[in-house]
Amino acid sequence: MSLSPAKLLANRNNFWAVARDGRLGWDDLLALAAFIVPGCAIYGAVLAGWRSPVLSLYVAIKLPLLFLATTAIVSVFNWMLASLLRAGLSFKATLLVVFASMSITSWILLALAPVSFFFMISGAPAAGTDSELRYAHNFMLTTHILILAVAGVAGYAAMLGGLRTMVNPGCPVGLLFVAWLGTSAFVGCQMAWILRPFVGSPFYDVAFMRPDCLDRNFYEFVFGDVIPNLLRGGL
Amino acid sequence: MNPESQVAAEPFIPSKPMAMLAGLLKAPASVAAAIAGDKGAPNTIALLLVFAGLFHAFFGFAVGLFGGWPVAGVAALKSAAIAYASLVICLPSLYVFSAVGGAYLSFRQTLMLGSAALAMVGILLIGLAPVAWLFSVSTASLPFMVVLTLMIWFTALMFAIRFTGELRAHEGFQRPGGITAWFIVYVLVSFQMTTCLRPILTRTEPGQGWITGQKQFFLAHFDSCFGYQK
Numbered sequence: 419m420s421l422s423p424a425k426l427l428a429n430r431n432n433f434w435a436v437a438r439d440g441r442l443g444w445d446d447l448l449a450l451a452a453f454i455v456p457g458c459a460i461y462g463a464v465l466a467g468w469r470s471p472v473l474s475l476y477v478a479i480k481l482p483l484l485f486l487a488t489t490a491i492v493s494v495f496n497w498m499l500a501s502l503l504r505a506g507l508s509f510k511a512t513l514l515v516v517f518a519s520m521s522i523t524s525w526i527l528l529a530l531a532p533v534s535f536f537f538m539i540s541g542a543p544a545a546g547t548d549s550e551l552r553y554a555h556n557f558m559l560t561t562h563i564l565i566l567a568v569a570g571v572a573g574y575a576a577m578l579g580g581l582r583t584m585v586n587p588g589c590p591v592g593l594l595f596v597a598w599l600g601t602s603a604f605v606g607c608q609m610a611w612i613l614r615p616f617v618g619s620p621f622y623d624v625a626f627m628r629p630d631c632l633d634r635n636f637y638e639f640v641f642g643d644v645i646p647n648l649l650r651g652g653l
Numbered sequence: 654m655n656p657e658s659q660v661a662a663e664p665f666i667p668s669k670p671m672a673m674l675a676g677l678l679k680a681p682a683s684v685a686a687a688i689a690g691d692k693g694a695p696n697t698i699a700l701l702l703v704f705a706g707l708f709h710a711f712f713g714f715a716v717g718l719f720g721g722w723p724v725a726g727v728a729a730l731k732s733a734a735i736a737y738a739s740l741v742i743c744l745p746s747l748y749v750f751s752a753v754g755g756a757y758l759s760f761r762q763t764l765m766l767g768s769a770a771l772a773m774v775g776i777l778l779i780g781l782a783p784v785a786w787l788f789s790v791s792t793a794s795l796p797f798m799v800v801l802t803l804m805i806w807f808t809a810l811m812f813a814i815r816f817t818g819e820l821r822a823h824e825g826f827q828r829p830g831g832i833t834a835w836f837i838v839y840v841l842v843s844f845q846m847t848t849c850l851r852p853i854l855t856r857t858e859p860g861q862g863w864i865t866g867q868k869q870f871f872l873a874h875f876d877s878c879f880g881y882q883k
Contacts, residue, residue, distance in 0.1 A: 427749065427752045427753070427757075428752060428757045429757065430755075522753060525749045525752075525753065526749060526750075526753065528745070528749070529745045529746040529748065529749035529750065530746055530838070531745075532742050532743075532745055532746075533742055533743065533746060533838060533841075533842055536742050536842065536845065536846075537845055537870070539868075540845055540846075540848070540849040540868060541845060541848070541868055541869060541870040541871070542868060542870075543868045553870075553873070554870070557870045557872070572753050576753070
């Protein structure tokens with residue numbers, strides 16, 4: 419049985435029903451991955467396009483890498499948790515649910531790539547004063563955060579629907595979903611921190627990764643810098 | 654229960670342009686049925702787009718009179734261009750958002766829905782164009798005209814959103830939430846397109862063409878509109 423990402427988009431219920439019946443193989447997983455990589459790469463190229471073509475190329479590589487690396491790191495834990503909660507999901511089925519939700523995310527990113535591209539070419543100046551560049555950077559950053567958030571929410575909503583269809587009766591679907599979501603978010607934030615820059619600040623040189631990317635982690639930054647600064651009122 | 658309410662709306666097959674417009678205005682459920690059943694005539698999309706462009710241009714002319722006759726002529730062209738270009742940029746997201754939301758449309762249905770929604774906005778804009786004209790020739794306040802134009806446009810959009818809700822009556826389209834969410838994307842792209850083609854209501858600076866050509870985001874542009882004195 420072969421289900422393409424297009425069929426997943428057109429009829430998700432049918433996709434989950436076929437998956438529940440165990441009629442999807444590793445080739446279907448590969449088909450989803452083969453869609454996720456170029457889908458995220460295209461959006462990644464647009465994401466950093468305002469800064470420079472080189473960073474655009476880097477982010478076209480890094481965005482799919484971020485998605486797939488996060489999945490690779492959490493997938494064993496996801497499968498073990500599903501087993502502990504008696505969801506009845508094999509390792510392949512676990513990956514299938516995650517990849518299907520990522521495919522929905524990729525569909526949204528692909529759909530909004532023209533919107534993002536238009537904002538980039540019509541709004542973001544290539545040169546200007548520090549103040550103009552900072553404004554452009556902040557606007558592009560906010561736009562991309564919103565788009566990625568919408569795409570992520572749609573993907574995880576699809577995942578919840580898939581889990582409800584696929585797990586055994588009696589399995590606490592909500593708990594399983596929240597645990598998967600929390601683990602992915604926890605690891606994904608750190609992975610994104612390591613792989614930064616994505617949007618590309620105009621005040622830093624273009625680089626594939628920052629030289630200090632492994633010096634400290636995302637949570638040290640949030641709890642060591644951001645929150646204390648907020649509590650001090652920005653002083 | 655009213656027996657008539659149990660009868661599904663007959664798919665509206667437009668054969669004459671005026672009949673199609675009447676359908677959008679008086680029986681939007683029939684147009685929605687035609688979209689859901691993918692039963693529009695081959696020229697339906699083209700006619701909807703032509704009328705949508707004409708209506709937007711007429712409205713653009715009415716509000717453009719704020720800046721004088723030459724500005725009004727250019728504003729008419731720019732208004733139609735904003736509507737068309739925004740729709741083109743947003744068509745992929747309409748296709749994907751509707752499917753992700755649970756209402757799968759073919760690409761042809763997507764195009765028909767987008768065209769019908771644009772025509773519906775245009776019809777409402779035509780209805781409110783006299784109001785826009787009245788104020789455009791009787792005020793010197795650009796902020797007032799911007800607010801008025803946005804209010805009219807949002808009113809028209811509300812009816813277009815309501816029209817897409819008519820799809821809910823049809824099998825496979827009970828969840829049009831994705832389509833409703835798509836309108837947010839359409840609004841933001843239209844704002845940016847307006848910024849891209851600025852100025853709409855005033856003359857360009859001496860030496861510039863019809864558009865300024867400078868890159869700017871819509872928030873900065875609309876902010877600058879509120880500090881303008883004619």
